[in-house]
Amino acid sequence: SQTIHQWPATLVQPVGSPLSLECTVEGTSNPNLYWYRQAAGRGLQLLFYSVGIGQISSEVPQNLSASRPQDRQFILSSKKLLLSDSGFYLCAWAGGSGRAMNTEAFFGQGTRLTVV
Amino acid sequence: QKEVEQDPGPLSVPEGAIVSLNCTYSNSAFQYFMWYRQYSRKGPELLMYTYSSGNKEDGRFTAQVDKSSKYISLFIRDSQPSDSATYLCAMSGGSNYKLTFGKGTLLTVNP
Numbered sequence: 001s002q003t004i005h006q007w008p009a010t011l012v013q014p015v016g017s018p019l020s021l022e023c024t025v026e027g028t029s030n031p032n033l034y035w036y037r038q039a040a041g042r043g044l045q046l047l048f049y050s051v052g053i054g055q056i057s058s059e060v061p062q063n064l065s066a067s068r069p070q071d072r073q074f075i076l077s078s079k080k081l082l083l084s085d086s087g088f089y090l091c092a093w094a095g096g097s098g099r100a101m102n103t104e105a106f107f108g109q110g111t112r113l114t115v116v
Numbered sequence: 117q118k119e120v121e122q123d124p125g126p127l128s129v130p131e132g133a134i135v136s137l138n139c140t141y142s143n144s145a146f147q148y149f150m151w152y153r154q155y156s157r158k159g160p161e162l163l164m165y166t167y168s169s170g171n172k173e174d175g176r177f178t179a180q181v182d183k184s185s186k187y188i189s190l191f192i193r194d195s196q197p198s199d200s201a202t203y204l205c206a207m208s209g210g211s212n213y214k215l216t217f218g219k220g221t222l223l224t225v226n227p
Contacts, residue, residue, distance in 0.1 A: 006159075032213050043219035044160075044204065051213055059214075090159055094215070104150050105206070105215050107159035 002027035006091045006108030013115055019078040021111050023091030031093040033074040035066055038088040050074060086115045119143050122205055122218025131227050135192040139205035139218045142186065147209035149181050151190045154202045164190065195225045
């Protein structure tokens with residue numbers, strides 16, 4: 001069965017510090033990978049998605065970047081955090097292993113980031 | 117017009133009630149429709165997945181898709197306090213691999 005791991009669960013970082021959130025998927029190959037941010041009352045905002053190694057599409061210009069160094073690893077980064085980067089970050093995967101790309105997505109448990 | 121509209125609620129019902137949650141959308145390319153349940157401070161959990169129009173039932177949950185009206189629904193029968201959560205609709209389709217979400221409806225089932 002497929003599983004998705006996302007860590008850390010919570011993170012408190014000072015303004016101006018770097019950020020690295022990691023997400024890995026097991027049990028499938030070549031999945032689509034997604035990073036979302038969820039703010040209260042604003043729903044899920046798609047930040048980045050990737051359909052393959054090294055392929056990153058950015059949805060919203062911002063202080064964040066994403067990388068996919070391996071097939072089942074997706075990393076969200078920032079060189080200098082802003083207060084406005086605080087939020088609940090969610091990694092998700094879909095498709096993979098020969099399945100159609102437009103299938104249901106499965107989420108990790110999220111990282112609650114507080115920038116102070 | 118937003119691609120997906122979902123009434124944020126909050127919605128409060130007594131235990132045992134039938135709950136109806138709805139989303140409308142504007143993109144006719146959407147063909148895949150999902151409902152997620154999200155408990156506080158947790159990641160969304162997939163509840164129902166349907167392709168194109170029609171109904172799908174899973175236990176107390178029924179998902180309906182009406183593509184002609186661009187309207188999807190989730191019904192919860194015999195609602196339980198454990199159903200209290202935020203419910204998110206999501207959809208995708210065409211050559212676009214992105215999921216588009218509604219903002220979620222906060223449901224509280226009172227014992």
